[in-house]
Amino acid sequence: GENVEQHPSTLSVQEGDSAVIKCTYSDSASNYFPWYKQELGKGPQLIIDIRSNVGEKKDQRIAVTLNKTAKHFSLHITETQPEDSAVYFCAASTGGFKTIFGAGTRLFVKA
Amino acid sequence: KAGVTQTPRYLIKTRGQQVTLSCSPISGHRSVSWYQQTPGQGLQFLFEYFSETQRNKGNFPGRFSGRQFSNSRSEMNVSTLELGDSALYLCASSLGLAAYEQYFGPGTRLTVT
Numbered sequence: 586g587e588n589v590e591q592h593p594s595t596l597s598v599q600e601g602d603s604a605v606i607k608c609t610y611s612d613s614a615s616n617y618f619p620w621y622k623q624e625l626g627k628g629p630q631l632i633i634d635i636r637s638n639v640g641e642k643k644d645q646r647i648a649v650t651l652n653k654t655a656k657h658f659s660l661h662i663t664e665t666q667p668e669d670s671a672v673y674f675c676a677a678s679t680g681g682f683k684t685i686f687g688a689g690t691r692l693f694v695k696a
Numbered sequence: 697k698a699g700v701t702q703t704p705r706y707l708i709k710t711r712g713q714q715v716t717l718s719c720s721p722i723s724g725h726r727s728v729s730w731y732q733q734t735p736g737q738g739l740q741f742l743f744e745y746f747s748e749t750q751r752n753k754g755n756f757p758g759r760f761s762g763r764q765f766s767n768s769r770s771e772m773n774v775s776t777l778e779l780g781d782s783a784l785y786l787c788a789s790s791l792g793l794a795a796y797e798q799y800f801g802p803g804t805r806l807t808v809t
Contacts, residue, residue, distance in 0.1 A: 617796040628700070628786050628800035629739075636796075674739065681794035682729060682752040686739040 587612040589677050591687030599695050604662045606690045610677035617678040618651060618658045624671045665694045700789045700801035708807045714775040717804045719787030721768050727793050728770040733784040745770050746793040782808045
């Protein structure tokens with residue numbers, strides 16, 4: 586079946602450093618790639634997304650890049666802060682329930 | 697705009713019992729999807745409701761069911777609970793059927809003993 590691989594599973598960075606999380610998807614029909622942040626005791630929060638006709642998107646300290654040819658997409662967080670500590674999920678979608686989630690990356694930002 | 701709300705937030709049930717979880721989507725959103733989240737399996741799609749009809753269903757046994765009301769609020773029911781049903785149950789709200797952006801609620805943490 587279709588799947589999304591996400592790496593690394595755990596990431597620890599020093600406050601102020603950058604963090605990069607990478608995902609690979611298998612379904613070439615995927616055309617929407619959201620990223621979610623899940624804090625302890627909360628549901629996943631949509632933080633940024635990118636569509637297949639765009640190669641890069643940036644929103645303040647976070648950016649996503651997409652390489653459709655290689656079926657890779659990545660989340661970049663710059664100037665990390667302790668409040669960025671959470672679990673991050675990538676997903677590949679063709680709409681609605683046809684959304685496959687990665688296994689998640691636990692990010693620790695050390696003050 | 698208020699976000700997705702789910703009630704209750706926590707539940708403890710015994711094997712064999714049944715449970716009903718509730719979800720109120722974002723105002724104006726007509727599609728509600730349910731997901732099960734566990735450490736081992738991650739986020740797994742249960743079903744999607746739109747216009748009071750189940751439109752899509754994941755690979756879960758018939759013990760898992762749901763419904764949607766005319767105001768788009770949705771409930772899911774799990775009958776004959778098993779230990780393996782312990783999970784965080786998430787509701788996701790979106791504007792319409794097969795919409796791309798999904799917004800999750802805080803979830804209901806179900807523990808089956």
